[in-house]
Amino acid sequence: MKSITEIFKGLELTESEYTFIQERCQKLELSKGDILLEKGQPTLSQYYVLEGCLRSFFEDTHERDHTLQFAIHDWWISDYTAFFDGNPAVLTIESIQKTTVLEFSREAQIEIFENIPKVESFFREKMEHSFGAFQKRIINDLSKTAKEKYLDFLQTHKEIETHIKNYHIASFLGITTESLSRIRREIAKH
Amino acid sequence: MKSITEIFKGLELTESEYTFIQERCQKLELSKGDILLEKGQPTLSQYYVLEGCLRSFFEDTHERDHTLQFAIHDWWISDYTAFFDGNPAVLTIESIQKTTVLEFSREAQIEIFENIPKVESFFREKMEHSFGAFQKRIINDLSKTAKEKYLDFLQTHKEIETHIKNYHIASFLGITTESLSRIRREIAKH
DNA sequence: TGAAAAAATTGATCTATGATAAGAAAAGAC
DNA sequence: GTCTTTTCTTATCATAGATCAATTTTTTCA
Structure with a gap:
């Protein structure tokens, strides 16, 4: 069964560290079409995909939608603008097939960072790569x-x-x- | 004179912490048209703009250039994909007027993080906001x-x-x- | 397995932006 | 302050991709 041991592969966490993390996240099961995050809502969590596929999208004023990101197994997804600065979500995240995710709230994440510092570095690196992916996406869109x-x-x-x-x-x-x-x-x- | 006291405003660093940082960065003076980072080069540094204006851009196969970012006073700039993962730069950064920057190498940054942890949080927050700005930019490009x-x-x-x-x-x-x-x-x- | 719904394709036309080519205006240099 | 270079604007024509309207193919599920 896919679980949190997979998320932090490479980190070599102890049993008790795993337990500490496991107690601070929640497994969610989604059916195709389910909405995980609705635009306008506060964005309090970040999600790790165990199985299935999600997409985040933006609905414009003409009711057209624009996909920002897809996420399958081993990807993270959220509305990061909203998640970081505490504003309501501008994105909606929907499940486009049967999907299992782990939910990490902002507080849980901070608690984990404080207790297991190497997890903070792990997250920073993840974010650095996402950052690079966004940079590349903008360049592609332009050129x-x-x-x-x-x-x-x-x-x-x-x-x-x-x-x-x-x-x-x-x-x-x-x-x-x-x-x-x-x-x-x-x-x-x- | 504009200096590093300005960069970390809000952080309340001590004299000795400032000195520690100051000894690990380098002030560069650029004329209009100067190239700060050339595509293809290793990207070893990140730059803080004290005065003037820089832009980072991507040259496509048709020799057209596409601006990714502008940076004026109090902004940070680099080729982040390259800076983070150690690949050669895909972007070029040029000075579009007389500009003064502070250069922080990757090693200097790590040394500073290790010695003054609140600077690491400061940088993470900066990056979170840049991340949000990129997300917004992609949404705009699409919609x-x-x-x-x-x-x-x-x-x-x-x-x-x-x-x-x-x-x-x-x-x-x-x-x-x-x-x-x-x-x-x-x-x-x- | 067969009907209904969802997704993909196709054709005809339209439109926003690109390409090219001048010319006008503004900025810099001497 | 005038001459040169750079930047901005305008006009005309070309084109990638959008829109609208069916139609075909694929998927779903009763």
Whole structure:
């Protein structure tokens, strides 16, 4: 069974440290379509995906949605702006298949950091990598065509791609489903 | 004279802590057009802007450049992907006017963190906010028209706008200077 | 397994922004 | 203060991707 021993792999935590962490997080089971975080709500937690797939998205004023992030096994997800500064969420997080997550509240996280300092470094490193991923995403958005973005997505999200509907990929790339469909035909031809 | 006392305002550091930090950073004077970091180089430092203005940008395969970030007084800048994971820089950082920065190497930073822990928390918070800014930027890129992005830029970069040429703003927004010019005319009409 | 719902594709047209090419305005240099 | 260079604007035309409207394919589940 997938559990917290997996999250901190590489850290070599003791039994008691694991227990300490385990007591401060909560396992949640989600069905396809369930909403884990609703925009407008306070964002008090960060989530670790054990199994399944989530996506975070932004609904614009025209009721169109724009996917910020997908998260499968071993990924973290939240509305980080909201989580960090205490504002209500601007993102919604939904389960796009049967998913199991571990929920860590801000307080739990701080308590864990204070008691097991190497977990804080672990989190900082995770965040540094996410930061890099965001930087790369912005560069891609600025410099690539829709087709190039799609090809890049297939590369960088290899393990994810099969879980996800094309209309969600389109929403991540910032194009319509129709355009994605044409791009796919283009690619298939060659 | 602007100096490191300003960087960590709110932290209430002692004289000796300031000295410790001061001995581990380096003040650099840049003229307009100087390159602080060149793509392809190892990225060993992070920079704090005392005065002036820098921009980081990405050069694509068509030799077009795309601005990721501007930094004026009291902002930090680097190629964070490169800085964090040790890869060569993909970004170039140039001075777009006479600028003074403080350079902190990765090692200096770690040494400072180890000796003055509250500085580590200070940096983590800085990074959390930058993270939020990147999240917002991606959402804007996905959901807004060029005109909306420009109006948003004027809001969020109020103090910066006067330092920056329109062609750099266009490069930040992901549009051509000609398009920006049209947008500006549009806005002026109303 | 077969009907209903969801997702993907296709075609025709439209539109925002890009490309190219001048010219005008502003900023710097001497 | 004028000359040169840089930056900004304008006009025209081209194009990637959006929109609208079906239709086909795939998935779901009774």
